[in-house]
Amino acid sequence: DAGITQSPRHKVTETGTPVTLRCHQTENHRYMYWYRQDPGHGLRLIHYSYGVKDTDKGEVSDGYSVSRSKTEDFLLTLESATSSQTSVYFCAIKGQARIDTQYFGPGTRLTVL
Amino acid sequence: AQKVTQAQTEISVVEKEDVTLDCVYETRDTTYYLFWYKQPPSGELVFLIRRNSFDEQNEISGRYSWNFQKSTSSFNFTITASQVVDSAVYFCALSEAQGSGGGADGLTFGKGTHLIIQP
Numbered sequence: 085d086a087g088i089t090q091s092p093r094h095k096v097t098e099t100g101t102p103v104t105l106r107c108h109q110t111e112n113h114r115y116m117y118w119y120r121q122d123p124g125h126g127l128r129l130i131h132y133s134y135g136v137k138d139t140d141k142g143e144v145s146d147g148y149s150v151s152r153s154k155t156e157d158f159l160l161t162l163e164s165a166t167s168s169q170t171s172v173y174f175c176a177i178k179g180q181a182r183i184d185t186q187y188f189g190p191g192t193r194l195t196v197l
Numbered sequence: 198a199q200k201v202t203q204a205q206t207e208i209s210v211v212e213k214e215d216v217t218l219d220c221v222y223e224t225r226d227t228t229y230y231l232f233w234y235k236q237p238p239s240g241e242l243v244f245l246i247r248r249n250s251f252d253e254q255n256e257i258s259g260r261y262s263w264n265f266q267k268s269t270s271s272f273n274f275t276i277t278a279s280q281v282v283d284s285a286v287y288f289c290a291l292s293e294a295q296g297s298g299g300g301a302d303g304l305t306f307g308k309g310t311h312l313i314i315q316p
Contacts, residue, residue: 117303126201126288126306127242142303174242176304185232186292186304188242 087111088189090175096195103162105192107175109155115178116158117186118142118150120171127174133158165196199224201291203307210279211315218274218310220289226250228294231265231272232304236286248272276312284314 087110097103107116115134119127119142129142131150139150147169149161162169175189200223210216222231233245246256248265256263260277276283290304 119304124308126308127290127304128306129303132303172240185244185247187244188234190241 088175088177088187090173090189090192092192093190094193096197097165098197099166100164103165103194103196105160105173105175105194107158107160107189109158109177111177112155113177113179114155115184115186116152117176117178118148118158118160119174119176119188120144120169121174121191122171130160130173165194167196170194170196199226199229199291199293199305201289201305201307203287203289203310205310206308207311207313209313209315212281213278215275215277216279216312218276218287218289218312220272220274220307222270222272222289222291224291224293226293230292230294232290232292233263233272233274234288234290236288236309238285242288245274279312279314281314281316284312286311 089108091106117132118130120130121127128144130144130148131139131142133139133152136152136155139152151159173192173194176186178184178186202221205219208216229250231248235243235245246263253265253267262275264273286309288309289307292302292304
């Protein structure tokens with residue numbers, strides 16, 4: 085157990101509404117990540133963070149923004165949700181060293197109607 | 198650009214059979230890390246193994262074994278004497294050590310292999 089929680093675990097929203105997903109960790113890990121999982125695509129990196137206020141884009145960042153104002157929380161925001169953002173979102177953490185392994189949170193299932 | 202290919206979309210075997218899941222990767226880096234994760238029907242992602250590019254020794258953990266061959270860019274996973282509890286989606290993933298972003302090095306995943314173990 086890497087001490088990662090995600091909230092909410094399930095959410096249904098409508099097209100055009102803003103949505104924020106939260107990833108919370110309790111073990112002071114430096115690196116945090118957001119991935120999305122879609123059938124036929126595996127997991128794809130959306131954004132990542134390498135420290136407080138240090139974030140960068142991943143492979144599929146369009147339509148998403150992130151913020152990390154403190155070590156333990158990494159927020160993913162969909163400014164105006166679209167049906168193509170219906171997915172399962174996973175947060176991951178990695179320790180202090182570059183070679184450390186990523187461990188994943190339980191996931192958030194988001195449905196955009 | 199890095200890429201991970203899991204050509205087997207779905208495999209179905211009868212319990213106690215051995216099964217091998219294939220993973221082929223592409224990278225320009227000389228230093229990289231390979232991973233296998235398991236996703237059971239409950240949906241969480243469970244880390245199984247990490248291998249760095251300098252360590253080609255095969256690894257065995259109970260009924261699980263991994264065969265890393267740089268010459269063929271493959272990192273295959275074998276389950277011996279499969280059990281129903283092994284039924285899951287298995288993902289192979291790659292991380293390049295020379296990536297940008299302060300060492301964050303996001304993972305590139307294959308599309309996964311759905312393994313079904315029939316009783």
